[in-house]
Amino acid sequence: MGDRASLDAETEYVKDLPGFDKTHPQFFRDPMIDKLLEITLLIGGEIWTNRDRQMVMEHLLATEGRVTPDLIETFRPDDEFEKRSEELRLQFVHRIFGCLYDDAGIPEDLNHFKWLTDKKADAGADRN
Amino acid sequence: MATHNQFPDRGTVGPTPAMTTRSDETFLNYIKDLRSVLMWGRSKEIHPKINAAIEAKGIPVEATKESVEAVRKIARDHFPEAGVWARVYRSTQDAFWTRVAESYGMREEDFLKMLDDSDTMGPGSVTWDPDYVYPEYAKVETHRQIGGYVGHPLAGLHYDYGTRVFAGNVSKDDQLHKAMAEKISPPLDGEVNRIMDLACSVGRLTCQLKRRFPDAEVWGSDISAAMVRYAHYRAIQQELDVHFLQKASEDLDELPANHFDLVTVHILFHEVPTPVVDRTIANVYRMLRPGGTFWISDFPTLRAGQKGLSYTNFLGSIDSADNNEPYAPEFVRSNIEDKLRDLGFTLRYEDPEDMLVYGRVCDKPS
Numbered sequence: 189m190g191d192r193a194s195l196d197a198e199t200e201y202v203k204d205l206p207g208f209d210k211t212h213p214q215f216f217r218d219p220m221i222d223k224l225l226e227i228t229l230l231i232g233g234e235i236w237t238n239r240d241r242q243m244v245m246e247h248l249l250a251t252e253g254r255v256t257p258d259l260i261e262t263f264r265p266d267d268e269f270e271k272r273s274e275e276l277r278l279q280f281v282h283r284i285f286g287c288l289y290d291d292a293g294i295p296e297d298l299n300h301f302k303w304l305t306d307k308k309a310d311a312g313a314d315r316n
Numbered sequence: 317m318a319t320h321n322q323f324p325d326r327g328t329v330g331p332t333p334a335m336t337t338r339s340d341e342t343f344l345n346y347i348k349d350l351r352s353v354l355m356w357g358r359s360k361e362i363h364p365k366i367n368a369a370i371e372a373k374g375i376p377v378e379a380t381k382e383s384v385e386a387v388r389k390i391a392r393d394h395f396p397e398a399g400v401w402a403r404v405y406r407s408t409q410d411a412f413w414t415r416v417a418e419s420y421g422m423r424e425e426d427f428l429k430m431l432d433d434s435d436t437m438g439p440g441s442v443t444w445d446p447d448y449v450y451p452e453y454a455k456v457e458t459h460r461q462i463g464g465y466v467g468h469p470l471a472g473l474h475y476d477y478g479t480r481v482f483a484g485n486v487s488k489d490d491q492l493h494k495a496m497a498e499k500i501s502p503p504l505d506g507e508v509n510r511i512m513d514l515a516c517s518v519g520r521l522t523c524q525l526k527r528r529f530p531d532a533e534v535w536g537s538d539i540s541a542a543m544v545r546y547a548h549y550r551a552i553q554q555e556l557d558v559h560f561l562q563k564a565s566e567d568l569d570e571l572p573a574n575h576f577d578l579v580t581v582h583i584l585f586h587e588v589p590t591p592v593v594d595r596t597i598a599n600v601y602r603m604l605r606p607g608g609t610f611w612i613s614d615f616p617t618l619r620a621g622q623k624g625l626s627y628t629n630f631l632g633s634i635d636s637a638d639n640n641e642p643y644a645p646e647f648v649r650s651n652i653e654d655k656l657r658d659l660g661f662t663l664r665y666e667d668p669e670d671m672l673v674y675g676r677v678c679d680k681p682s
C-alpha cells in the first residue's frame with residue numbers, strides 16, 4: 189500500500205485534469221471585463237479599509253482623546269462598534285456592487301454554510 | 317509570541333494568530349461580505365438557470381478541460397450573472413489567500429520560530445520529517461491557497477485564517493468541527509481508547525475529538541509537515557494532549573493493525589485522486605480493531621441522486637477547474653460505498669443530506 193513508485197504511476201493522469209495547474213479563466217466575452225471587475229472588487233477593499241481606519245480614529249479620539257498607529261492596530265472593538273461596522277460594510281458592498289444583479293437587494297441568506305451547524309438535534313439520530 | 321518591533325502584537329482570534337495589521341483584517345472581512353452578498357447569497361437563483369441551459373444544450377459535463385470551457389462559454393454567451401458569480405468567486409479567492417500569506421509573511425521569521433519552539437513542547441507531540449518528498453498529486457495549490465497544503469512552511473497558518481474567510485461565521489470558535497465531533501458515532505460497543513483523525517490539517521476536528529473523548533489517545537495525521545506542526549501549536553494553545561504525525565493517508569502501513577477504535581476523515585477524499593482514496597480505505601480497515609468504526613465526512617456521490625449531482629454542473633466545473641479542486645469530480649462520480657463494502661465494512665449510516673456533518677458511518681465487523 190505504501191509503494192510510492194506505483195502510486196506515482198497510477199496518478200500520472202492527474203496532471204491533465206482541469207484544475208491541476210493554475211490558469212486564467214475568462215467568464216465574460218471581453219476578457220477586459222474580467223480584469224476590470226477584479227480591479228473594482230479589490231479597490232472596494234482598499235476604500236473600505238480606509239473607511240474602517242477613519243472610524244477607528246474617530247472612535248479613539250472620542251473615547252481616548254488621542255490616536256497613534258499602535259492604538260489603531262491594537263484596537264479591540266466592542267460589540268456595538270463591531271455590529272455597526274458590519275452593517276455599514278454590508279451596505280457599502282451592496283451600494284457599490286448591487287447593480288451587478290440589477291439592485292436585487294442584500295440577500296437574506298448571507299451565511300452560506302450555516303446549515304452545517306444548524307442541523308436539527310434529532311437529525312441523523314438513527315445513525316447509532 | 318514575540319513579534320518584530322515594527323508590528324504591534326495584535327493577539328489571537330481564538331487559537332489563531334491575528335492578521336499582522338488591522339488593514340489586513342479589515343480587508344478580509346470585506347472579502348467575506350463581498351462573497352456573501354455577490355456569491356453565496358445568489359447561488360440559489362443563478363445556478364439552476366445556467367444548469368438548465370447546460371442540460372438543454374446537451375453539454376456533457378465531464379472532468380475535462382473541453383467540458384469546463386464549454387460551461388464557461390455558456391456563462392459568457394448567455395448568463396452574465398453566472399459570469400459575475402464565477403469572477404467574484406475566483407477573484408476573491410485569490411485576494412484572500414494572497415492577503416493572508418502577505419500578512420503572515422511580514423512576520424514569517426517569528427512564526428517559523430514559533431513552530432520550531434512548539435515542536436518540542438507539550439502537551440501532546442508532533443512527528444514530522446524535514447526531508448519528506450511529497451508526491452506530485454499533493455502539490456496542487458488546492459483552493460488556490462498560496463503554495464497549497466505542502467508548498468509553504470506557513471501553510472497551516474494560511475489555511476487556518478483563510479478558511480475562516482471562506483466559511484465565514486461557522487468557522488468561528490471551530491463551531492463546525494465541534495458540531496461534527498459531537499455527532500460522530502462511536503463504535504457500537506462504546507469503547508473509544510484510540511482515535512486517528514486522518515488528513516487532520518490544522519487539527520480542528522482532532523482537538524474537538526479530544527474534548528469529546530478526553531480519556532482517549534487522540535492522533536491526527538496529515539501529509540503536510542506545515543499542517544501538523546501548526547496543528548500541534550494550535551493544540552498547545554488549547555492545552556490539549558493530542559499527537560500529530562506527518563503521514564500521507566495512503567501511506568500508513570507502519571501503523572499497527574487492529575489498533576484504533578475510531579478513525580475519522582473529514583473532506584479528504586474529494587481532494588485526492590482515486591488511487592489514494594483506495595489505498596487509504598484499505599489502510600483504515602487494517603488499522604481498525606474488530607468492531608472499530610470509520611467515520612467519513614465528504615461530498616455526496618452520484619449514487620446519492622440529485623444531491624450528488626450538485627458538483628457535476630456549473631458549480632462543479634468552475635470549482636474543480638478554476639478553484640483548483642481537480643480531484644473532486646472523480647470522487648463524486650465514484651462509488652465509495654461499494655468499495656467500503658468490498659473491503660468488509662458494514663455501512664451503519666449514510667444519508668446524502670448529511671454527508672458532511674453526520675458522514676458515512678462504517679463498522680469493521682467484530
